[in-house]
Amino acid sequence: MKTAASPGALERVGRRHPAVQVKLETSSVCFCTVYRDEPQHKILVLVNPRGTKTVVAVYLKESWWSLEDVLRTSDPAREGLRKEQAKILWKNGAAVGFYTVKLKGSLCSKSTGACYLLPVFDTVFVRRAHRRQGLGTAMLRDFCDTFPRDEALGVSSPISPAMFQVCRHFLLACPEQRGRLWEVKAPGTLDQRINIWLQIQLQQEHCLGEEVENKNDQECGAKEEEAGLPVRLLT
Structure with missing residues (x-):
């Protein structure tokens, strides 16, 4: 208009x-x-x-x-991810999402001389009407494919819960990337990195441990009730 x-x-x-x-x-x-x-x-x-x-x-x-x-283009040939400052995801002639990257060697900020030590997946956005269609996962996959020679790739910290789920879906589908993807703080030194797949595994173990503990408490309470003992209040 x-x-x-x-x-x-x-x-x-x-x-x-x-x-x-x-x-x-x-x-x-x-x-x-x-x-x-x-x-x-x-x-x-x-x-x-x-x-x-x-x-x-x-x-x-x-x-x-x-x-x-x-957010529309006059070029009908535009489809998929195209690099324009950030990478823009086009679908049916409309921009439906984008992601930005902090390149290896680029300045972290103007107030410091530190530079990023690895490519970092910095910002990702998908328009509301196009969410839950796997586009976030597709952009993360494109990011990894863009830097095939880098042994380590970063995702900016902190990772939101939604982005954490995108990482989980991607790493379940692409196990070969599990050793490459790290949550990083600038500039990305070794002590500023946490392996994302390790975090996923630890979270799963924590949730499983809580389920087992709750199940044991419920079974113990049921046995006490059968024996005529006062049922413990679970807190």
């Missing part, structure tokens, strides 16, 4: 669905950083006043554009 650039001529802008249309006024317009680590790069965005973290349109080339139009 392309609209007039003049604020006076623009009454409303937003998604096509009327429930999320937003008036163009001072309280709903702000600047948003493009890159997390480079705050000097900003774009003008229109936000939903009911939830200022929700962007409904962006200002590009002297016009306002809805997110649906910004």
Whole structure:
């Protein structure tokens, strides 16, 4: 949706669905950083006043554009993962997800001279309508395939519960990657790495131990009840 650039001529802008249309006024317009680590790069965005973290349109080339139009491509040949700054995942002509990488040798931050010691899977995003379709796992697999010569690959710490499940599904399907994938803190020295598959195994053992302990307590309580003894309160 392309609209007039003049604020006076623009009454409303937003998604096509009327429930999320937003008036163009001072309280709903702000600047948003493009890159997390480079705050000097900003774009003008229109936000939903009911939830200022929700962007409904962006200002590009002297016009306002809805997110649906910004995330579409005029090139019908675009499909799958393509490297454009980050890697963008295209599906049926629309951008449905992306992931970013901290390259080996790149600066961790401008305030320190430390550089990443291994490639790191830093940020991943899948649009809500396309989640639970294996796209996160596909992007993690693509990341690993992109650096075939590196013995160790990182995933930025802390790993969210959702990302932890993505790692679990991926490593169950690709056992050859279990020794390569590590949760890392910058810059990724040996003492800043924890093997992700080891964490998965430890978590499974912990859950199994709790199940066995609960089962034993329940069986013990049942036997005491059969013997006419007071049943213990399990806490």
